Amino acid sequence: GAVVSQHPSWVICKSGTSVKIECRSLDFQATTMFWYRQFPKQSLMMMATSNEGSKATYEQGVEKDKFLINHASLTLSTLTVTSAHPEDSSFYICSAFTGNTEAFFGQGTRLTVV
Amino acid sequence: GQNIDQPTEMTATEGAIVQINCTYQTSGFNGLFWYQQHAGEAPTFLSYNVLDGLEEKGRFSSFLSRSKGYSYLLLKELQMKDSASYLCAVRDGDYKLSFGAGTTVTVRA
Numbered sequence: 001g002a003v004v005s006q007h008p009s010w011v012i013c014k015s016g017t018s019v020k021i022e023c024r025s026l027d028f029q030a031t032t033m034f035w036y037r038q039f040p041k042q043s044l045m046m047m048a049t050s051n052e053g054s055k056a057t058y059e060q061g062v063e064k065d066k067f068l069i070n071h072a073s074l075t076l077s078t079l080t081v082t083s084a085h086p087e088d089s090s091f092y093i094c095s096a097f098t099g100n101t102e103a104f105f106g107q108g109t110r111l112t113v114v
Numbered sequence: 115g116q117n118i119d120q121p122t123e124m125t126a127t128e129g130a131i132v133q134i135n136c137t138y139q140t141s142g143f144n145g146l147f148w149y150q151q152h153a154g155e156a157p158t159f160l161s162y163n164v165l166d167g168l169e170e171k172g173r174f175s176s177f178l179s180r181s182k183g184y185s186y187l188l189l190k191e192l193q194m195k196d197s198a199s200y201l202c203a204v205r206d207g208d209y210k211l212s213f214g215a216g217t218t219v220t221v222r223a
Contacts, residue, residue, distance in 0.1 A: 049208070103211060105158070
């Protein structure tokens with residue numbers, strides 16, 4: 001089946017630094033990818049829709065200048081958490097649809113800001 | 115926006131059947147999904163319903179009633195490995211998936 005690969009799986013960074021997370025569709029082209037954030041024992045909250053070749057669409061309450069999304073090709077979307085703070089520590093997950101019926105998720109990235 | 119409700123927790127015995135209900139209110143509807151998520155891992159796809167009725171897939175079945183804004187996931191012949199969180203998600207016309215809070219299922223021997 002289709003595979004979405006996310007990298008890195010986990011990262012620890014110092015407060016104030018930036019972290020880039022990559023999401024790749026390995027065997028299909030994804031014109032649209034979605035980024036989610038999940039805090040412990042909570043459900044997935046959508047952050048933004050990443051559109052190939054155009055600006056991302058952010059959900060209400062998500063700071064677009066803090067969470068930079070770039071979808072430069074049909075197989076790669078990146079999320080950069082800028083000037084990370086401890087409250088940004090979370091599980092970040094990307095997903096992409098193949099056709100109409102299935103959304104595949106990346107493995108997720110566990111971000112810890114110290 | 116979407117409003118998706120599902121029970122927080124359920125417990126069942128190995129070999130039994132469990133039904134997880136999901137109700138939703140949406141401004142647009144383009145399919146309902148069920149996902150399984152183990153702690154610390156990404157969700158994995160279980161089922162998709164866009165038309166009313168029952169979709170069966172091995173031990174897992176999912177039902178949808180669009181007029182009632184209702185779905186359920188049925189897990190049969192429960193195994194210990196089925197202990198996980200089960201997420202109900204609704205897709206709108208923009209292909210955005212909104213998730214319920216998840217139902218934690220605990221399977222006991």
